Amino acid sequence: MTPSRRFIALWLLLPALLGAILATALDPRALPFTGHEQISAVFLLDGQAYFGHLEDVPWSGTITLRDVYYFEDARKVTTDLPLALVKRGNELHQPADAMRIRRDKVLVVERVNLDSAVGLAIAAQRALDRVAK
Amino acid sequence: MNDVVRIPRRTLLVATGALVAVLLALALVMTGVIARAADATTVANATVVKTQQAAAERDVERAYEQAVEQVRKVRALNLAITAAQADAITLKALNDLKALRHSGLVKLGQVLGVSDAEAYATTTEQAFDKAPVSAQPAPTPVLLAPRLYAIAAKMSELATQLSDQATTSLTAPAATPTPTVAPSPTRTPTPTARP
Numbered sequence: 001m002t003p004s005r006r007f008i009a010l011w012l013l014l015p016a017l018l019g020a021i022l023a024t025a026l027d028p029r030a031l032p033f034t035g036h037e038q039i040s041a042v043f044l045l046d047g048q049a050y051f052g053h054l055e056d057v058p059w060s061g062t063i064t065l066r067d068v069y070y071f072e073d074a075r076k077v078t079t080d081l082p083l084a085l086v087k088r089g090n091e092l093h094q095p096a097d098a099m100r101i102r103r104d105k106v107l108v109v110e111r112v113n114l115d116s117a118v119g120l121a122i123a124a125q126r127a128l129d130r131v132a133k
Numbered sequence: 134m135n136d137v138v139r140i141p142r143r144t145l146l147v148a149t150g151a152l153v154a155v156l157l158a159l160a161l162v163m164t165g166v167i168a169r170a171a172d173a174t175t176v177a178n179a180t181v182v183k184t185q186q187a188a189a190e191r192d193v194e195r196a197y198e199q200a201v202e203q204v205r206k207v208r209a210l211n212l213a214i215t216a217a218q219a220d221a222i223t224l225k226a227l228n229d230l231k232a233l234r235h236s237g238l239v240k241l242g243q244v245l246g247v248s249d250a251e252a253y254a255t256t257t258e259q260a261f262d263k264a265p266v267s268a269q270p271a272p273t274p275v276l277l278a279p280r281l282y283a284i285a286a287k288m289s290e291l292a293t294q295l296s297d298q299a300t301t302s303l304t305a306p307a308a309t310p311t312p313t314v315a316p317s318p319t320r321t322p323t324p325t326a327r328p
Binding site for chain 2 (some may be wrong): 036069081083084085110117119120122127129
């Protein structure tokens with residue numbers, strides 16, 4: 001292989017190939033500073049579901065959720081739906097920080113569509129929070 | 134004979150610098166520092182807030198209408214208490230429920246940032262009095278924002294309490310004259326055993 005061919009292979013083709021592989025593996029919306037919010041739904045083995053900003057560090061035994069919301073039974077309330085979305089933080093112990101969940105208790109982690117009922121309710125909550133400030 | 138690979142010092146420095154930069158970037162990404170710094174948050178636009186507002190108004194009104202219906206149904210029964218008593222209890226319950234709906238809508242207006250929450254509540258009440266929720270077609274279900282849900286939940290709870298209280302009062306047994314203690318006949322002296 002002549003030096004010019006080696007240069008092309010090493011500095012052009014190889015990075016292009018690596019870039020192509022990474023592009024298929026990565027979700028562009030998942031990259032930081034892209035302006036897309038990522039809300040994750042974390043379903044636990046016991047059936048509970050939590051929604052929020054997920055931090056998943058591979059070497060940690062826990063995953064971390066921030067800005068957490070969860071479902072509450074609303075069958076006794078006259079709402080359109082028999083369940084309601086509640087923001088975590090108003091419980092008796094008033095959790096102040098993020099929620100750490102043991103990794104082995106997690107059943108499924110999914111991305112929440114921002115146009116879904118949960119996504120819209122969270123966005124509306126933020127709009128109301130701004131009004132309150 | 135061993136071959137000695139000579140790496141220029143400059144290349145070594147550049148490679149080390151690149152490795153440190155990559156490790157630093159990885160650490161920042163993995164610990165979530167970048168994610169938190171770059172975290173975008175979506176805030177609902179006016180259309181979404183309007184939809185939420187309409188749903189919350191419906192929920193408040195639905196709680197009111199259900200409670201009123203319960204009170205009226207119980208009033209229509211053949212009750213043990215007098216008609217005047219039943220009317221008084223019903224009227225009080227309906228007035229309390231109206232006041233509750235008004236305060237619920239005022240609170241809703243405050244949460245939504247309406248400048249004149251009282252006027253907003255009155256206007257909304259009048260609109261619902263003309264076109265009750267129960268008479269309207271089922272709307273597209275909306276999952277309420279937690280702040281709005283808190284109002285709807287409190288409204289439901291209090292309306293149920295008021296209607297249950299009225300039901301209990303209306304279905305109470307009629308007051309019967311309490312038996313007065315009749316004067317007991319004078320005791321006849323029990324014969325004592327004589328020695």
